[in-house]
Amino acid sequence: MNLKILDVDATDKFHLTNVRNKDTSRDQLVESLTIVGQSIGRNIFNSYFTQEANVTTPMSQSYKGILNIEKSIVIISTDADYNNYAQGIASNFRNCYRGYIDYAGKRGKDALREEFRTLHLPEINKPYIDVLVVAKTVLATGCTAISITQNAIQKYKPRTVIIASVFYTQVGIEELVNEFPHYNFLLIEEDELNDDGMLLPGVGNLDKRLTA
Numbered sequence: 001m002n003l004k005i006l007d008v009d010a011t012d013k014f015h016l017t018n019v020r021n022k023d024t025s026r027d028q029l030v031e032s033l034t035i036v037g038q039s040i041g042r043n044i045f046n047s048y049f050t051q052e053a054n055v056t057t058p059m060s061q062s063y064k065g066i067l068n069i070e071k072s073i074v075i076i077s078t079d080a081d082y083n084n085y086a087q088g089i090a091s092n093f094r095n096c097y098r099g100y101i102d103y104a105g106k107r108g109k110d111a112l113r114e115e116f117r118t119l120h121l122p123e124i125n126k127p128y129i130d131v132l133v134v135a136k137t138v139l140a141t142g143c144t145a146i147s148i149t150q151n152a153i154q155k156y157k158p159r160t161v162i163i164a165s166v167f168y169t170q171v172g173i174e175e176l177v178n179e180f181p182h183y184n185f186l187l188i189e190e191d192e193l194n195d196d197g198m199l200l201p202g203v204g205n206l207d208k209r210l211t212a
Contacts, residue, residue: 001177002184012039016166016189019203026212030084033137037088040164040186045092048131048160049073071130076152078103078136078144079118080207086135089164097122097129101148121155132158138206139168139187140199142175149180162186167203169193 008016015032018024024032053067073093077086079102090096102118132152136145145163153161161183163176168187176185191199198204 001181003173003177004184004186006040006043006186006188008039008188012036012188019166019206020201022204026210029206029209033081033084034088036166036188037085037135038091039088040166040188041089041092043186044089044131044133044162044164048162049093072124072126073097073131073133074099074122074124074129074152074156074158075133075135076100076121076148077134078148080210081135081137084210085137085166089133089135097124099152101151103144103147119151121152124156128157128159130158131160131162132156134161134163136163136165137167138199138203139165139172139176140193140197141169142172142179145172145176146179149176149183160184167191167199169199 015035018028018032019036049069049071050066051069052064055063055065055067057063072095074097075086075090076099079100082098082100086098086100090098099121101120134145134149134152136148139145145165149161149163152158161180163180163183164186166188168189169191171193173185173187191202194200
């Protein structure tokens with residue numbers, strides 16, 4: 001297991017605060033989730049899609065810099081995360097495939113047991129893909145992320161799996177690590193879990209806030 005807690009700068013902290021603030025409007029919420037996703041996407045790009053290389057400048061000089069490693073990448077999220085957080089992650093990559101699973105508001109074990117309302121996983125004519133990113137803004141328990149990851153792994157047979165979450169709990173991480181002990185985790189801020197399965201200090205019900 002490779003578990004990384006990301007450092008955040010003042011800009012990231014501002015947008016994390018915006019997401020937590022109950023007075024944030026829907027449009028501001030979408031913007032902040034997208035920007036946080038962009039930040040996580042840059043970390044993924046820097047860690048898995050770059051390499052040092054020497055190039056020749058127009059002045060016939062050698063320059064040691066960074067080049068992009070061409071890899072296939074699929075980003076799968078819930079439908080609620082698709083047009084904000086997951087879109088922000090995807091903005092860092094060329095030729096990125098994206099999909100989502102709509103759980104119709106189901107949470108926890110219901111996300112594992114019941115049928116999806118919509119399963120939208122892009123078709124890719126390859127025997128495997130290089131990198132799968134499971135993008136989940138909130139990781140209260142691990143059930144929804146487990147379901148997304150299981151479905152995406154079965155379809156794409158990825159060489160590398162990254163589960164990227166912003167607000168998480170130890171309960172959620174433990175469930176995912178038990179299920180996927182060899183995968184990679186990118187996380188930002190840890191919350192507590194109350195008896196109703198909600199995070200504290202929390203972000204409320206993001207699905208409802210995004211559709212309000």
